[in-house]
Structures are given as structure tokens and as C-alpha cells.
Amino acid sequence: EAGVAQSPRYKIIEKRQSVAFWCNPISGHATLYWYQQILGQGPKLLIQFQNNGVVDDSQLPKDRFSAERLKGVDSTLKIQPAKLEDSAVYLCASSLGLAGVGETQYFGPGTRLLVL
Amino acid sequence: GDSVTQMEGPVTLSEEAFLTINCTYTATGYPSLFWYVQYPGEGLQLLLKATKADDKGSNKGFEATYRKETTSFHLEKGSVQVSDSAVYFCALSDRGTSYGKLTFGQGTILTVHP
Numbered sequence: 491e492a493g494v495a496q497s498p499r500y501k502i503i504e505k506r507q508s509v510a511f512w513c514n515p516i517s518g519h520a521t522l523y524w525y526q527q528i529l530g531q532g533p534k535l536l537i538q539f540q541n542n543g544v545v546d547d548s549q550l551p552k553d554r555f556s557a558e559r560l561k562g563v564d565s566t567l568k569i570q571p572a573k574l575e576d577s578a579v580y581l582c583a584s585s586l587g588l589a590g591v592g593e594t595q596y597f598g599p600g601t602r603l604l605v606l
Numbered sequence: 607g608d609s610v611t612q613m614e615g616p617v618t619l620s621e622e623a624f625l626t627i628n629c630t631y632t633a634t635g636y637p638s639l640f641w642y643v644q645y646p647g648e649g650l651q652l653l654l655k656a657t658k659a660d661d662k663g664s665n666k667g668f669e670a671t672y673r674k675e676t677t678s679f680h681l682e683k684g685s686v687q688v689s690d691s692a693v694y695f696c697a698l699s700d701r702g703t704s705y706g707k708l709t710f711g712q713g714t715i716l717t718v719h720p
Contacts, residue, residue: 494649521706532610532695532710533650545705581650585706592638592657592699593706597650 492516494598496582502604508570511601515563515584522559523595524567525581533581539565540588572605579603608633608700612711619686619718627681627714629670629696637698639663639672639679640708644693653681653694686718 495514503509515522521540525533536555538546541562550557554573559565569576579602583595613628631637641653641663654663659674668683679696696711 523707525708530712532697532712533708534710535707538705538707540705546707583650592655594652594655595706595708596652597642599649 494582494584494596496580496598496601498601499599500602500604502606503572504606505574506571508568509572509603510566510568511580511582511603513565513567513582513598515565515582516586516596519584519586519596520562520588521585521593522565523583523585524557524565525583527579527581527600529578536567536580569603572603574605577603577605608637608698608709610696610698610709610711612694612696612714615713616715616717619716621688621718621720622685623718625681625683625686625690625716627694627696627716629679629681629711631677631679631696631698633677633698633700635700637700639670640697640699641668641670641679641681642695642697642710644695644713646692650695686716688718688720691716691718 524536527533536550539559542559557567579600581600582598585593585595609632638657640655642650643653654665656663656672662671670681693713695713697708
């Protein structure tokens with residue numbers, strides 16, 4: 491079974507530029523998560539989708555970050571314009587069920603973003 | 607709000623030593639508890655989990671027991687190997703306040719020397 495795929499793996503941009511990340515979850519998984527992991531910290535949830543609907547985006551900086559999950563499968567996360575403090579690893583995860591508190595989340599390899 | 611606190615790291619051990627990584631949590635509701643591990647160059651993967659008080663999660667020789675009275679979920683292994691060198695994250699998912707999102711601790715770097 492293929493895991494969660496993410497691209498690109500690395501991205502370097504200058505501040506005020508825009509950037510987009512792509513995630514393909516495990517086939518059949520209903521729930522998709524985007525986490526931000528700043529160096530030396532644990533991941534923090536940015537947004538959670540159930541199928542193609544948003545269930546939690548309370549920690550998403552909506553003035554610059556946006557995300558969508560078309561057709562309930564792939565997802566993209568965009569930052570526009572980027573700030574220096576957005577330098578982090580962006581992790582995508584998926585889980586099989588809907589809003590499963592005890593469910594296992596499967597993580598992709600992450601996209602490492604450096605904003606100069 | 608929900609939070610997870612892990613012991614300060616990094617942790618350096620010799621092969622076959624006993625490992626304990628402390629984890630305590632604060633939660634509004636009744637959480638499920640997890641340990642995730644990140645090996646060098648790889649993504650986060652689930653190591654073990656427990657969904658109710660007194661449950662013990664175990665995998666690959668690692669164990670952790672859900673202690674509601676002390677709000678703890680300490681990770682232990684009796685004899686570590688060089689291949690256990692990784693970053694370990696304690697996390698919770700709270701039934702009362704979330705739709706399944708994980709709240710993570712800051713991570714503990716473990717290095718095991720031969």
C-alpha cells in the first residue's frame with residue numbers, strides 16, 4: 491500500500507513570494523491533515539479536512555494561508571505572501587475514518603520550506 | 607487548552623541501556639494518547655497508542671501505560687539498540703475538543719551509541 495505522498499520535498503523562496511505544497515493521501519482515507527513543524531517543536535495542526543469539507547482551521551493564518559481538497563482526495567496548501575517565520579516543515583497526514591479521535595494518522599515525508 | 611510536555615532532551619544512551627522518556631499531558635476531555643517516532647530522513651510514524659485509562663500500548667519492545675491519575679504516558683524500553691536512535695514525540699487526541707487532531711509535545715532526541 492502506498493503511503494502519503496508530498497511534493498516538493500524542499501523549497502527555498504524569498505519573503506513575500508508565494509508557494510504551494512501538494513499532498514496525496516493514502517487511497518480511501520477520508521480525513522486529511524496539514525501540520526506545521528517549526529524546528530525544535532512538535533507539529534501543530536493547520537487545517538483538517540473530512541472528505542472535501544473543512545472541520546478545523548482554527549490555527550490556520552487565513553490572511554496568508556489557504557488550503558483546498560478537491561474531490562476529497564488530493565490537497566494543496568498555499569502561502570501567499572510568505573514570511574520569514576513560515577520557515578518550517580509542512581507535514582500532510584491522513585486517517586481512514588471520519589473525525590476519529592483514537593485513529594492512527596499516517597504521515598508523509600514533509601516539505602521543508604526555507605523563507606529568506 | 608490541551609497540551610503535552612515531554613522531558614528535556616537530548617537523551618544519549620549506550621546500547622542495551624534502559625530507556626525512559628517522560629510525558630505528561632493536560633486535556634479538557636478524555637484523550638487518546640500516542641507515541642510517534644521519526645527516524646533520520648523519514649516521516650513520522652506511529653510507535654504505540656492507548657485509548658483509555660490503564661491501557662498499555664506496546665510495539666517493538668517499547669511500552670507506555672495510560673495513567674489518568676498522574677496524567678502521564680511515559681515511554682519505556684528495557685534494552686535499546688543503535689537502530690532506536692530517532693526523535694520521539696508524545697501526542698494526544700482529545701474527544702472533547704477536537705475532531706481527531708493530534709497535539710504534540712516538543713519531541714525528545716534519542717541517540718544510542720554502540
